[in-house]
Amino acid sequence: MKYKISLFLLLTTVLFSCQNENEKRLAENAKEAKKKEAIFNNINKGWTFLDEPINEISESQLNSWTEWREFMKEIGEKPRKTIGAFQKKSAAISKKAMALNNNIPAQFNQPQIKSRISILITKIKMLDLFIHLSKIPDDKVVFLIQEINKELISLERQMDKIVEKAKIPKEQGEEDFLRMLDTTRAIPSSAPPLDKNIPKVE
Helix, strand or coil: CHHHHHHHHHHHHHHHHHHHHHHHHHHHHHHHHHHHHHHHHHHHHHCCCCCCCCCHHHHHHHCCCHHHHHHHHHHHCCCCCCHHHHHHHHHHHHHHHHHHHCCCCHHHCCHHHHHHHHHHHHHHHHHHHHHCCCCCCHHHHHHHHHHHHHHHHHHHHHHHHHHHHHHCCCCCCHHHHHHHHHHHHHCCCCCCCCCCCCCCCC
8 A cells, every 4th residue: 555655656746747847848948939039020120131222323334243133132032931031041142242253344343342342241151150050149140231231332332433433534645644654563663772882973
């Protein structure tokens, strides 16, 4: 009889502890789900890229640059429903951004444009890295989206400056002068050092 009572108490204790464990696990799962939902909502709210050119000038000039058009199209399409969709979109944007180094139109193939593209690519890669972490820092993701938008504006403004500058008519002889400047820069300034033993002619 004592054996049956102790077995019954043991079984009751085991069942009670299992029930407590299940309740704890369910509470933790609910807490985790709520946290993930908050992260998703924050990223979903902050995921707004400037996908329209800020000026008609650069838009007309960029029609022939396929990589730019594809990149702008990619950032213009907002993912829906899950964090996984945002992760896939981030990877796709990163891939399109890397392609911006290819086939840059001759007019824009200048150091100031290339450096801005490099900064843009770096920030997009950081976004892709953060959104793929197991614990996503949603505030950093949203901050990087704002930073990417600033870099896009900076890049487009630089393009506009180049287009506007190209419209200014050059003065007569300016082309020859600029060509001459380039030629003098190409000649190394390696004149032989003066020999101190040679007397100066006065």
